[in-house]
Amino acid sequence: MxxxxxxxxxxxxxxxxxxxxxxxxxxxxxxxxxxxxxxxxxxxxxxxxxxxxxxxxxxxxxxxxxxxxxxxxxxxxxxxxxxxxxxxxxxxxxIGMVFQEESTFPWRTVIDNVVFPLEVSGVPRAERYDRARSFIRMVGLEGFEQRFPAELSGGMRQRVAIARTLAFEPKxxxxxxxxxxxxxxxxxxxxxxxxxxxxxxxxxxxxxxxxxxxxxxxxxxxxxxxxxxxxxxxxxxxxxxxxxxxxxxxxxxxxxxxAEIWKDLREEASRGMQDAEARSRSS
Amino acid sequence: MTTSFRRRDYRPAALAWASLILVFCLVEALIRTGVLSVYVVPLPSSIVAAIPRVVAEESIGRRLLLTGGEALGASVLLIVVGTGLGILLYRSRLVRAATENWIAAFAAAPLILAYPLFLVIFGRNALTIVMLGFLAGLAPMILKTVEGLSIVRRSLLNVGRSFNLSEWDLFWKIHFPAAVPTIFTGIRLSLIFALINIFGLEFLINFGGLGQLINELAERYDLPGTYVAIGFVILVSVCFFIVIERLERWLRPGG
The missing domain is CATH 3.40.50.300 (P-loop containing nucleotide triphosphate hydrolases)
Structure with a gap:
């Protein structure tokens, strides 16, 4: 190292x-x-x-x-x-964005979620579903195409969100x-x-x-x-x-x-914690 | 996991019907043992026996069509006007701040007491009943639409923005579908207000449909027939709620 x-x-x-x-x-x-x-x-x-x-x-x-x-x-x-x-x-x-919060569309199936950016940018139907399938495969969700987000775990839903963003083909x-x-x-x-x-x-x-x-x-x-x-x-x-x-x-x-990163972050995190405590005391 | 998720579970429906039959049997027993007076509650068996008579003699089909038509008219008006006004109110903060409390107060107003005014304006006809039903349900419809649009998760809207969606697409492809569950809660709530007022006004002004039938049968002291008519009122409500539920599932699959 x-x-x-x-x-x-x-x-x-x-x-x-x-x-x-x-x-x-x-x-x-x-x-x-x-x-x-x-x-x-x-x-x-x-x-x-x-x-x-x-x-x-x-x-x-x-x-x-x-x-x-x-x-x-x-x-x-x-x-x-x-x-x-x-x-x-x-x-x-x-730029393709993946958010911290749950962001899959609950009313769309996995494949319809992934298809979304292609749909709004006017990609022909057959092509967009083909492309969506390849990104679903890439995130390891093959076989779950017709499931709704409510039927998936939190990790799987985030993978759907990632596949959807990748389908947008951002740089x-x-x-x-x-x-x-x-x-x-x-x-x-x-x-x-x-x-x-x-x-x-x-x-x-x-x-x-x-x-x-x-x-x-x-x-x-x-x-x-x-x-x-x-x-x-x-x-x-x-x-x-x-x-x-x-x-x-x-x-x-x-x-x-x-360890190296924590050495740098520890000081910053401590400042953050002290600041939060001070704000709690004054409020 | 797949099968357990998709298999239809008939147990709730079976439990509901079993409970209903049990209540019927219990009431029958209470009346037959003299605990309940037959002059207050008719025997459930006599209510069941009265169904063919009421259907044959009281033009049930025509009455169902009339009351159903009034309820349908009020519902369509509620959905179109209520959702539209809700969207407008959501988009204009100033108007919303100025009117929201008034609308909430309007929801609590016993509008049916103003029926003479509606008779003067629209006459003694189905339109009066539709308009009263519509106005009675309007406030909750508007308020729930505003609420539904306001509580949509910011992350969903940010997904649309990150895909560079136009304002139109952002609203109709993300914002509105995300608000559908709350908007449908509003539809259900406003439908309850509307149906109560529709049946109530038919009863009060002795016009047309099932409300009038209840009035007529009660005046004839035909208690089993009255309860049959009340049963048909419940049937109309149930049908409307089933249609609303199907509509919601169609518009917003996936729960």
Whole structure:
């Protein structure tokens, strides 16, 4: 394992690289009754084509704000968010989003959920169902095409959501803690699915998470954020072999990466906890 | 898992019918032993025996059609106008804030007491009954439509936005289907209000359908016949609720 401590980078210097997604000097401020609150402060990150990047930080660090800005759901930011050189200003066909919350359509079967983005973009019926079937196969849900989400487990429903987003054929897959509501074992196994898909499609992926093991298991690069306001604390390359499976969690290198990240995150998480306690006392 | 999910379970229906028969037998026994007076509640066996007579002599078919038609008219008006107004109210925060409490108060108003006004406006005909039924159910229909649209999960709408859907597509492909269960709760609720008022007004103004039949049979002290007519009223309600349930399943499969 490389000396991870030496990998702290000034990512703004990566500007010349050919990034699939580039976040440059991102600043997002919200107006509240108590005055303006800076959610994300001058953050810069570059994501290379075909790479898996995780953005990790404690609760309240602005991860979801970054997710919503990159996905085009949140506007009014300062700085630049560009996808293949185009500045993001609203939802973009190159970005596919998978949400933390349950987001499958309960009134549609699995296949009709996956078909949805193809249906709204006018793909002919036969073709869209063929394409949907291949993505259902890819997430391991073959045989469940005619089931409704209510008949599936939480993990299966998230796989439907992932297949639906993949069917949109985005250049960048953006996921916001998609396995947050699942137990650890299911989370590890779903991680295997994600790794398989990423390796098969060479899909550029950005994962927003607060789970260190999940981030190390899946990523090529991990971006660590500070607690409020969300700043870039550190960028860490994960030099674990690929193709990768959940078995990697047992390796000493994996443990070392987890420990290294926790060292950085612990301080931020403690600040977050103290802040929450102070707010509880004053309210 | 597949079979247990899809196999139709007949036990609830069997339990419902068994309970009904048991209640009938119990009432029959209570009357025959003198605990209940036969002048208050007729023997269930005499009610059953009165069915062919009422059907043959009281133009049940015509009355069912008339009451059913009035209920259908009121329901269609409720669904179209109530849902439409609910959507408008949902989309205009100002109008919603200004009127929501009034609409809620309107839902509690005993509208049937205003029937003389409806008679003056529409005359003594089916239209009066349809309009009273419609207005009686309108408030819950509007309120539940607004509620249904308001509680749709943001993540579902964000999925649509992330796929770059137009406002029109976002509403009709995600927002509205997601709100359907609550809107149908509103339809059921408003249908209860509407049917009560329809049967009640037919009874009050002695016009047309099953409400009038109950009135006539009660005036003739034909207790078994009155209960048969009440049974037909329940039948109409049950039919409407079955149709509404089917409609909901068709519009919103998957539960």
């Amino acid at each position: 490389r000396q991870v401590g030496a990998q702290l980078r000034d990512v703004t210097r990566q500007g010349t690289a050919n990034f699939a997604l580039e976040i440059k000097d991102l600043l997002m401020q919200f107006e509240t009754p108590q005055g303006p609150v800076v959610a994300v402060d001058r953050m810069s990150v570059g994501v290379e084509q075909g790479r898996f990047v995780s953005i990790i930080g404690p609760s309240g660090c602005g991860k979801s704000t970054v997710f919503n800005i990159v996905g085009g759901l949140l506007r009014g930011y300062q700085g630049d968010v560009t996808v293949a050189g185009t500045r993001m200003d609203g939802p973009h066909k190159d 960048i897959l953006l996921m916001d803690e998609p396995f947050a509501a699942l137990d650890e074992q299911t989370r590890l196994l779903l991680g295997d699915h994600i790794l398989k898909i990423q390796q098969e499609l060479r899909q550029t992926t950005v994962l927003i998470t607060h789970n260190i093991t999940e981030a190390v298991q899946l990523s090529d690069k991990i971006v660590i954020m500070t607690y409020r306001p969300g700043r870039l604390k550190r960028v860490l390359d994960i030099d674990l072999p690929r193709p990768r499976t959940s078995e990697v969690v047992g390796s000493p290198e994996f443990g070392a990466y987890v």
